[in-house]
Amino acid sequence: MAQSPKIDDTDRRILRELRRDGRLSNAKLAEQVGLSATPCWNRVRALEESGVIEGYAALLNQKALGLPDTVLIEVTLERHDDDMLYRFGKALAELPEVMEAYLLTGEYDYLIKVAVAGTQGYEEFLRHKLYKLPGLRHSRSTFVLRTLKRETSVEP
Amino acid sequence: MAQSPKIDDTDRRILRELRRDGRLSNAKLAEQVGLSATPCWNRVRALEESGVIEGYAALLNQKALGLPDTVLIEVTLERHDDDMLYRFGKALAELPEVMEAYLLTGEYDYLIKVAVAGTQGYEEFLRHKLYKLPGLRHSRSTFVLRTLKRETSVEP
DNA sequence: CTTGAAAGTACGTGGGC
DNA sequence: GCCCACGTACTTTCAAG
Numbered sequence: 297m298a299q300s301p302k303i304d305d306t307d308r309r310i311l312r313e314l315r316r317d318g319r320l321s322n323a324k325l326a327e328q329v330g331l332s333a334t335p336c337w338n339r340v341r342a343l344e345e346s347g348v349i350e351g352y353a354a355l356l357n358q359k360a361l362g363l364p365d366t367v368l369i370e371v372t373l374e375r376h377d378d379d380m381l382y383r384f385g386k387a388l389a390e391l392p393e394v395m396e397a398y399l400l401t402g403e404y405d406y407l408i409k410v411a412v413a414g415t416q417g418y419e420e421f422l423r424h425k426l427y428k429l430p431g432l433r434h435s436r437s438t439f440v441l442r443t444l445k446r447e448t449s450v451e452p
Numbered sequence: 453m454a455q456s457p458k459i460d461d462t463d464r465r466i467l468r469e470l471r472r473d474g475r476l477s478n479a480k481l482a483e484q485v486g487l488s489a490t491p492c493w494n495r496v497r498a499l500e501e502s503g504v505i506e507g508y509a510a511l512l513n514q515k516a517l518g519l520p521d522t523v524l525i526e527v528t529l530e531r532h533d534d535d536m537l538y539r540f541g542k543a544l545a546e547l548p549e550v551m552e553a554y555l556l557t558g559e560y561d562y563l564i565k566v567a568v569a570g571t572q573g574y575e576e577f578l579r580h581k582l583y584k585l586p587g588l589r590h591s592r593s594t595f596v597l598r599t600l601k602r603e604t605s606v607e608p
Numbered sequence: 609c610t611t612g613a614a615a616g617t618a619c620g621t622g623g624g625c
Numbered sequence: 626g627c628c629c630a631c632g633t634a635c636t637t638t639c640a641a642g
Contacts, residue, residue: 322617347513360459
């Protein structure tokens, strides 16, 4: 996790390939980007060690895991002191249904993305999870009708 | 991409490990979940073929790639006929800065998550990209102050 | 589910352009 | 920087028991 000095064009091509397929073997990756195995492997390693590559993950199908629906919820707190923001944010992040959670500018709110099973799962999440968190003032939910794009990372 | 019939406890453990580390070797994975190599590999393959595992990806550091900031933008269209919704959504998804794009319930809007470099990059995105899309009526942006959680998939 | 065996891969080392 | 070649240990992948 040192510095990440210069990322050249070849690095970007490596990143592009590994973002598409995180299990590419070094041999195939080298072929794709037009290097031989050794320098390619050295670059991948450097990208990992400098933290440009943060890790690798299997991408799982939400539907197959029984949580087909996605809800975006804007959350407003009663108070906005540092302690409150920290503790509430931590509690949000610990809920397994919450896939993403962001602290936002503006009125010091959160936006969270939640995976649920239908309106019933949504109601259960609200009543048994979100509404039990102390300090919540208000929430406003929107169901996702269609996911048009969902990238794991920015485009290299 | 056939059906995904029953996912048992062992499958879930496999998925949990592979979500954490998508490059785990089958040998180590088998050890982690308490199987020997072959049955473990058969399960992984079945999970891949049934679409439960959608793929594997390297996770890239947004900051290292020069787009350290994230903006959430609510987008409202002028008209909401099917053709418009489809074409606008497609145009949104094609912008490389857009990492996620959702079509929402309510007033038939989009929410997009965009990676930019500071307020300057944000302004450029608005002027040169978003505002050039035909049919846009209104947009409302919020900067992300802190990312509290960002999972690639739902928890298995 | 286990064992086994062939092919491929990772990862290092050392030489050379 | 890059390529090439070699080497060991590990992994994948597929039999067959």
